[in-house]
Amino acid sequence: MPAITLYGARKNYGGSAPDAVSDLDLVIDDGEFMCLLGPSGCGKTTTLRMVAGLEHLSGGRIAVGERVVDCVTSGTFVSPEKRGMGLVFQSYALWPHMTIERNTDFGLRLRKVPRAERQERVEKVMKTLGIEKYRDRYPSQLSGGQQQRVALARMLAVNPDVLLLDEPLSNLDARLRLEMRAELKRLHEEFKTTIVFVTHDQWEAMTLATSIAVMSEGALQQVGTPNDIYERPANRFVAEFVGSPPINIVEMGEGSTNPLAVSARAYFARHHPRLADIGSIGMRPESVAFALDEKAIPDGAFSEKAVVSGVLPTGGSWIIELAAQGAKLFLTTHQPPAISDGDAGWFHIRPETLHVFDAEGVRHAAADTQLRGEVGSTARRATRKVPA
Structure with a gap:
């Protein structure tokens, strides 16, 4: 997929409140695992939602390659389902009345993918994530880590060009978080999908990302590799936020x-x-x-x-x-x-x-x-x- 570029992206929710995201310039390259890192309220989730199309820009524009998907001045807006992106929410958002297999193939059924192809893709992704033995269970019968794998499987099954993850590991205990970090790293290497990952956990960002964008109060502070961010912080905020x-x-x-x-x-x-x-x-x-x-x-x-x-x-x-x-x-x-x-x-x-x-x-x-x-x-x- 071509690079995703944000040009002066801005989001304001009205009134006298300051911008949630202010004048954001950012490039997300094809195949990159980028983490948006920062404290609560810094604008990272808002940025993710603007990329996904769940939030309209208040200013600036977003382009995928040469294709503009959101621009205030021209009035352009491409709806979320037409952007080729998959979003995994923090809450997993699984259908409680559907089995794990039906949850996994839900997106494929909506796209009317032929049955044989659908079964092949679901089988592959469930096996990759180690959840094939739970295919006949329901979400309530799985642990938090297993439910997280199902949410990821549902998105990977439709083969999105970009996978957007909004703090998906925050509900897991320490051991499961460690396991899922390793799983996400492996998935990125195997599927080569562009991943944008929102987190406030610096260690998640450092261990997972190929590049990190550090944000504070709606503004981008620094973009770089994990080593860049740690060894050459651009300012005191980055230096003090990253490191334990x-x-x-x-x-x-x-x-x-x-x-x-x-x-x-x-x-x-x-x-x-x-x-x-x-x-x-x-x-x-x-x-x-x-x-x-x-x-x-x-x-x-x-x-x-x-x-x-x-x-x-x-x-x-x-x-x-x-x-x-x-x-x-x-x-x-x-x-x-x-x-x-x-x-x-x-x-x-x-x-x-x-x-x-x-x-x-x-x-x-x-x-x-x-x-x-x-x-x-x-x-x-x-x-x-x-x-x-």
């Missing part, structure tokens, strides 16, 4: 009198005096280390005195809480830590792993160049470029 434990932020504005901020400003003045307009720095927990002996701190690292205030085992890894010059920091390790509460020492972090943001909270491109040696790199603040 969350990134450690040190406010460095001139008005900040926190001792750790004073120490950080002195570090940059000493080691990187050409860098200006630093509003804050971020330190990923896995990049921070702790040393009991000051001699163990690498040359050029940013470091400061700290006291261990907590050692929290999480099963296979440990979160260590530090009190450093009036600030609370977290670091993670996969090795059993040889420290305990109350131990005094130094935290330290290599400069190339620091995330530096300017006073507006945007990634500091000059800092990337100087600290990481990324010559000519620029942060993608919000979107991919799309044609006008």
